[in-house]
Amino acid sequence: MRLTVKTIVCAANLCLLMLGVVSSAANAQQMGNAERALFDSLNRERSAHQLPELKWDPSLAKAAHQHAALMAQRNDLSHQLRGEGDVQARASSAGARFTVIAENIAEGPDAAAIHSMWMKSPHHRANILDVDVNAVGIATVPGSKYLFAVQDFSRTVENLSLREQEQQIGSLLHARGLQISASSDDARKTCAMNDGYAGKPSTMFRFEGGDLSALPEPVKAKIKSEKYRFASVGACSPGSANRFARYRIAVLLFR
Numbered sequence: 001m002r003l004t005v006k007t008i009v010c011a012a013n014l015c016l017l018m019l020g021v022v023s024s025a026a027n028a029q030q031m032g033n034a035e036r037a038l039f040d041s042l043n044r045e046r047s048a049h050q051l052p053e054l055k056w057d058p059s060l061a062k063a064a065h066q067h068a069a070l071m072a073q074r075n076d077l078s079h080q081l082r083g084e085g086d087v088q089a090r091a092s093s094a095g096a097r098f099t100v101i102a103e104n105i106a107e108g109p110d111a112a113a114i115h116s117m118w119m120k121s122p123h124h125r126a127n128i129l130d131v132d133v134n135a136v137g138i139a140t141v142p143g144s145k146y147l148f149a150v151q152d153f154s155r156t157v158e159n160l161s162l163r164e165q166e167q168q169i170g171s172l173l174h175a176r177g178l179q180i181s182a183s184s185d186d187a188r189k190t191c192a193m194n195d196g197y198a199g200k201p202s203t204m205f206r207f208e209g210g211d212l213s214a215l216p217e218p219v220k221a222k223i224k225s226e227k228y229r230f231a232s233v234g235a236c237s238p239g240s241a242n243r244f245a246r247y248r249i250a251v252l253l254f255r
Contacts, residue, residue, distance in 0.1 A: 037111035060137025063094035097245035098154035099210030165235035187234025191250035201252035
């Protein structure tokens with residue numbers, strides 16, 4: 001299962017679409033013996049391929065358990081059963097925040113057999129070894145004969161306040177030699193607009209995405225090509241029902 005999420009970057013009134021590939025993907029569902037075995041097995045595989053180990057995500061585990069329980073109840077192996085939401089909807093409803101979501105399902109006699117089946121299947125193996133995911137939740141539920149198992153993978157998105165989002169982008173701009181304005185009023189107003197901008201910036205960018213660890217390439221290119229001294233950063237809610245978690249940011253640049 002593969003999906004696509006779009007990161008939108010707008011400079012003044014010009015919008016660029018940067019496409020990213022998405023794999024198909026109580027407060028905590030505790031790990032039982034089978035879940036622990038599957039969790040340890042997938043991280044051994046990742047370590048063997050020089051990939052970072054995945055962290056356990058309780059929200060994903062909750063979503064996985066709900067789906068595994070429904071499959072066991074209906075004795076039906078499927079990524080989406082009748083009357084059930086898809087993996088995006090299930091994970092989002094369970095409280096997960098993500099830009100990538102992926103799922104493996106299986107029916108087998110035990111955890112070792114299920115893991116072996118997944119590793120022998122190209123699509124399931126690709127999810128286990130996906131470089132774009134960093135978290136997983138796993139559940140197994142006994143069926144009439146075998147275990148029903150679910151692995152839900154994601155790339156998680158931090159739940160940052162608007163001020164924390166602004167500070168993170170501000171630090172990236174400051175590292176490129178810009179002084180950051182203490183006031184974010186105009187930038188926040190610009191962030192909330194679909195077109196135009198507030199104040200009198202030399203240029204502005206408005207973008208959405210799930211990763212604030214780096215500036216979008218158009219922003220970096222603009223700063224590199226022209227001389228700017230000051231920047232103002234504003235964050236706002238994306239205001240969409242899209243289940244992919246993301247941030248919405250406006251950057252105003254001044255000479």
